[in-house]
Amino acid sequence: MPDSLSNTAENLTLDWVLGVGTPTRPTTPLKVALVTANGTDTAAGTEVTGGSYARQNLAVAAAVGGATANSADLVFTGMPAATVVGVEIWDSAGTPVRLWYGPLTASRTVSAGDELVLSAGQLTLSLA
Secondary structure (H helix, E strand, O other), X not given: OEOOEOHHHXXXXXXXXXXXXXXXXXXXXXXXXXXXXXXXXXXXXXXXXXXXXXXXXXXXXXXXXXXXXXXXXXEEOOOOOXXXXXXXXXXXXXXXXXXXXXXXXXXXXXXXXXXXXXXXXXXXXXXX
């Protein structure tokens, strides 16, 4: 998901790099959400609901060359019937903040009760 930071995350990143303002580090663990309609810089997508769907914790390695990826499988169990078109990354604050968003390379259609897996290394994050 290159260059798909939300406006909020872009502002936090710029403030931190430039040493201005008082950027607050996102509350961890970061969570990966699945969406049936992609969002934009300013608006969240339509998150999957129903079944046993729940956001999953994101684990990543240190960035190399301006990029990193999920270091563990993201396993969403008990999915509702849905066509998943993208993902979003949120922090886990009391009022979660959306940080990143982006489409999947190819949408995935799941039936009720299915499992959707994003294998380690499939979710790439970069600033390039």
